[in-house]
Amino acid sequence: MSQERTAARVTVCGLGYVGLSVAVAAHDAGYAVTAYDVDEGVLARLKRGNPGISNVTAAQVTSLAEDPTTVMTHDLDQAPVGDVAVVCVPTPLTPGGAPDTSAIVDAANALAGRIAPGTLVTLESTTWPGTTEELFAPLLARGSGLDPGTELNVAFSPERIDPGNRTHTFTTTPKVVGGLTAGCARRAADFYRSLGVPVVVAAGTREAEMSKLLENTYRFVNISFVNEFAAVCDAMDIDAMDAIRCASSKPFGFTPFTPGAGIGGHCIPVDPFYLTHKADEVGARTPMISAADAVNRSVPDAVAEQVRTYLLGEGLHPGAKVLLCGVSYKPDVADLRMTPAIGVVRALRARAIEPSFVDPFVPEFVVDDRPVAPWAGDVADVAIVLQKHTGAPPPEELAHAVYDPTGARRPVRAPGLRRVP
Known part of the structure; x- marks a missing residue:
């Protein structure tokens, strides 16, 4: 009051x-x-x-x-x-x-x-x-x-x-x-x-300005690293989330980050480049930020390629039904600013896959002036878990296969795509 x-x-x-x-x-x-x-x-x-x-x-x-x-x-x-x-x-x-x-x-x-x-x-x-x-x-x-x-x-x-x-x-x-x-x-x-x-x-004001860039560039770089780490785990048949869980038991010197389908939001994809802009002006180098940017930009394409590879192996491409589960940039919000779902849609469309989407917080999703169709209620060939909203229907109930690049429900011995009985 x-x-x-x-x-x-x-x-x-x-x-x-x-x-x-x-x-x-x-x-x-x-x-x-x-x-x-x-x-x-x-x-x-x-x-x-x-x-x-x-x-x-x-x-x-x-x-x-x-x-x-x-x-x-x-x-x-x-x-x-x-x-x-x-x-x-x-x-x-x-x-x-x-x-x-x-x-x-x-x-x-x-x-x-x-x-x-x-x-x-x-x-x-x-x-x-x-x-x-x-x-x-x-x-x-x-x-x-x-x-x-x-x-x-x-x-x-x-x-x-x-x-x-x-x-x-x-x-x-x-x-x-x-x-x-x-x-x-x-x-x-x-x-x-x-x-x-x-x-x-x-x-002073410069230290205050720089503190904000430090906070979000720290997250930008570490999200990049954990996405790269998850890809290495996939290649080695290792459960990335279990490794992260175990590392998180250390009470000092480690802060857990989790993998996803890219990077999104109103700050983290943007703020590091306010830092690199000023660094360039004064002749300072920022190769780590550039490398992190390259990794983060590559993730949506890697997600789409893994899905395409699976569909080809199942004889389902072209014409497959692919459902995006959760398209906002973080759980339980409707915010679409720079959501990684945009990059995933672009990468799927580049592979002749037109997805639909389901998101209890987002009634309409448009990418590059083309609407993404809302879920029609049918069973998809693959559900791609991009965001986990509270109360959202389990993706296993919506598709014959589930790909979860966020890692939270990756099978222990088979990260990535899996068949649903």
Whole structure:
């Protein structure tokens, strides 16, 4: 339940997974909120009480939207900014694979002419080290006429939202904060603590920016390694998951990762290339990230090739019925951003296999402007397990054979495809 409103106002720029979580937390902490997004469709959905994401409830969004102090807008010219502004806009890659910080530029320009002396502006969007100091703060200074660090508090605090995670939420996950100055850092730390969030203060904005890239590049490289490890286990007729289970019994020096059909999501496939971009600029080499990228990109094709090989051996190709079980990028969410299922569909289609899909969270799945047919209820020749959703029908009940590249149900002595009685 929302607390009594304070006189302070927080403006949140960008109302996706990150920004909506911040807006709800600020509202619940007693702040008045200006919720800003350039997409009027997002605002309309939120005003209907539909969060559109799994980390925020409909009741929380309804409470935020119906509060008379809340302003939801696509135009900051018509809205109060207040004492704090938090920028949570997307930072994807360009078609050429370079960092795309255009949304950060747009948000900074939208805010710059509307902020007063003493305002705290924090950037939460994942980006290359130096963005806050070299790009974001100068834009704010140019548009506001205020000096960042003295007249304006500027900080970077990387988002740590894990869609669908009910244990590690926005308010229970420590928040890293780096300020342009020690004073900026203190102001930002005080703000996030007022939301009930534990705070870790970084040496500066670059260290805070780099910490986020370290977190996700660590996962990127280790996912690549365990996918490669699983392929070696297949070739040697070894149960990869049992080996991982045994290694995980070590109470120190080992963190388990599990294989899958590739790599997906809103951060891990993208963030390492914000690091390599800046590394290239300063002449540093990142061969491990490049190697990991090559492995991760190869996995969907390897999945499709194993399925094709099986179908040929069974005399079922062409014309086989292949069913994809779970197409979102992680369990129990509807999020399709950069899901590995996209690569699997492309690889299957390149082999003249047109799959169907079943996913209780995803009603429609389109790849390259071509819809993937929903499961028609018939028995498939092969089910490919891409994601394990709670309550989803067992793949063994949907197909004569099951291929599980995630490893969790690989037969002990025969990893990969198996016949189902």
